[in-house]
Amino acid sequence: MSNAIETRLAELGVTLPDAAAPAANYVPFVQVGNLLHISGQVSMDASGLVKGKLGDNMDVEAGAAAAKLCAIGLLAQVKAACGGDFTKLKRAVKLTGFVNSTLDFGDQPKVVNGASDFLVEVLGDAGRHARSAVSAASLPFGVAVEIEGIFEIE
Template sequence: MSHIETRLAELGVTLPDAPAPAANYVPFVVVGNLVHVSGQISQNAGGLIKGKLGADLDVPAGAEAAKSCAISLLAQVKKACGGDMSRLVRAVKLVGFVNSTADFTDQPKVINGASDFLVAALGDAGRHARSAVSAASLPLGVAVEIEGIFEIRP
């Protein structure tokens, strides 16, 4: 077990199987030492985490939805690394989309759910560049979708 998986266990997180793509795309592409992970939607063992921030969900619920996306991102990275999480060097960049009302302005606080989780799981290697933007709607009505770029060892 890698130190990352040990840390995840300490946080009470078990990575699920990497979610399969829902349309005509691949879940990740490895280019050199970078893994580009397709957008991961908010979901957990109970199903999709749906809703609109500023109407149906508050910031803490949105942050939990974003954390679920980060867990799925790491599951995809694990698959890209052939199951060997010790190959993960760092998180490079996240782009977070928040299903929110026109007057909702706390998208960064929502995406902090993913950012804070990655730092908790990866330490300084979890610090990353980031964008957090609003979306009028997201696929299947989910609350959050996040894509990411990660550095890996060969």
Template sequence: MTQIETRLAELGVTLPDAPHACMANYVPFVVVGNLVHVPGQISQNAGGLIKGKLGADLDVAAGADAAKTCAISLLAQVKKACGGDLSRLVRAVKLVGFVNSTPEFTDQPKVINGASDFLVAALGDAGRHARSAVSAASLPLGVAVEIEGSSRSARDARAPACGFPAPAAGASRAA
């Protein structure tokens, strides 16, 4: 296990071996240079999709839990992009977090903290990232949170570290 995976085990988090496949005609990650771009990951865990609107159906704590599942999916995709070797992950770069909420909801940052706090807990300083947190009028399949991300891997595009993704396939879902 890498140092990161030891830390994940301490946190009680197991990254899915086969991250959620895509809902449509796109790919689970794209590598350009040493940047890995991961599409929007929707809130879900082993129990299925985490649905609902903040400000109506879910409280902030439940929203933060939902955001954490997005971050776990992001990290699982990055691991796959790095050929299964998370030690090639240099740092998280940026998250954009979309919260499914009522028009009156104002605690987007506390919700997306569920993702940010997890990444820092798992990756240490390398988990610190730039971030935006906004509300979406609604989200795919009614999920509570969707987060996209980019991160930096160790090597450069001219000698690609992670290879380009194969076409998407599979039964599970990402937005």
């Protein structure tokens, strides 16, 4: 699957960043059996953190773009955990998305779709996953979205 994933990312014009180092006392991923648990990846691009609060100063489209950035970070962590070898990745299992949003904002699922849609676009059916999308009153550093994931690997 490695070449297929790398090829698909290139077709989409996506270059994976280096896997982000932990910002506190935790590890970026833990493997238990054939499940790889990836710590929460915050919305971040080459310019830095993508901050905002959905329902206040950020709309759903911008939030979905921030969620896609989190999914890119998740794939970077998967690649690092697999020693750079995407052939070990079998499928996405579960995402939990946290959306920095106002009390009356109710479109968290539409925001997290940015990550879900991206994983399916890159991985095909292996990108389909179980998911939760929840509101958060605030997130670390004021980021718009944070997403953690579970992936099956060989």
